[in-house]
Amino acid sequence: MQTTPPLIGRRHLAAGLALLAPGCAQAQAPGATPRQTTGPFYPTDWSGDADADLVRVTGEAAQAQGTVTHLRGRLLALDGTPLSGARIEIWQCDARGIYRHPRDREADRDPGFQGRGRTLAGRDGSFAFRTIRPAVYPGRTPHIHVLVNAPGRPELITQLYVEGEPGNARDGLFNRLPPAAREMVLLRLQPADSLERGALLAERDIVLA
Numbered sequence: 139m140q141t142t143p144p145l146i147g148r149r150h151l152a153a154g155l156a157l158l159a160p161g162c163a164q165a166q167a168p169g170a171t172p173r174q175t176t177g178p179f180y181p182t183d184w185s186g187d188a189d190a191d192l193v194r195v196t197g198e199a200a201q202a203q204g205t206v207t208h209l210r211g212r213l214l215a216l217d218g219t220p221l222s223g224a225r226i227e228i229w230q231c232d233a234r235g236i237y238r239h240p241r242d243r244e245a246d247r248d249p250g251f252q253g254r255g256r257t258l259a260g261r262d263g264s265f266a267f268r269t270i271r272p273a274v275y276p277g278r279t280p281h282i283h284v285l286v287n288a289p290g291r292p293e294l295i296t297q298l299y300v301e302g303e304p305g306n307a308r309d310g311l312f313n314r315l316p317p318a319a320r321e322m323v324l325l326r327l328q329p330a331d332s333l334e335r336g337a338l339l340a341e342r343d344i345v346l347a
Contacts, residue, residue, distance in 0.1 A: 204233035204270030220263030279305030
């Protein structure tokens with residue numbers, strides 16, 4: 139998917155992903171977080187500032203545009219065992235709908251948004267990111283991409299969606315999932331003034347087969 143010619147428009151690309159998403163067509167273990175496609179904008183550069191705080195970029199005076207959102211959860215096996223030490227990555231477009239990727243509109247990008255981040259699951263499987271509320275991207279409903287690499291297990295790539303977003307009903311990748319699987323990738327955003335004034339909190343565990 140990452141070799142898609144750049145002349146293809148975003149809306150056509152999104153439609154193609156909905157039809158060609160091989161990861162979505164794979165059988166999912168009951169109770170496991172469903173697999174989805176990587177997408178065309180997986181980060182090519184992890185050098186420099188690529189920590190778990192996507193809202194602040196080293197060397198930039200202003201923080202990212204958009205509503206600060208704390209994404210928290212645990213990484214678990216099917217039997218509920220915490221999976222510690224696994225690498226968890228997220229990436230998403232900025233508040234302007236632009237990915238941190240050389241094939242997207244670099245000149246229009248929000249310089250205060252890190253665009254991608256990574257962390258390791260704690261001893262109890264916990265993870266935490268500080269990012270922004272997923273933004274509208276042409277042809278897609280707001281979403282966050284997630285990659286999990288746990289020792290001894292197949293790599294998981296999925297996408298997380300915001301509950302109640304009007305675009306969910308029209309998103310091909312989201313609606314390709316059966317109802318039970320959709321529930322496992324929905325984020326319920328709650329006010330989180332206790333963490334940070336004006337921020338939101340989303341808690342979502344990730345379960346590996």
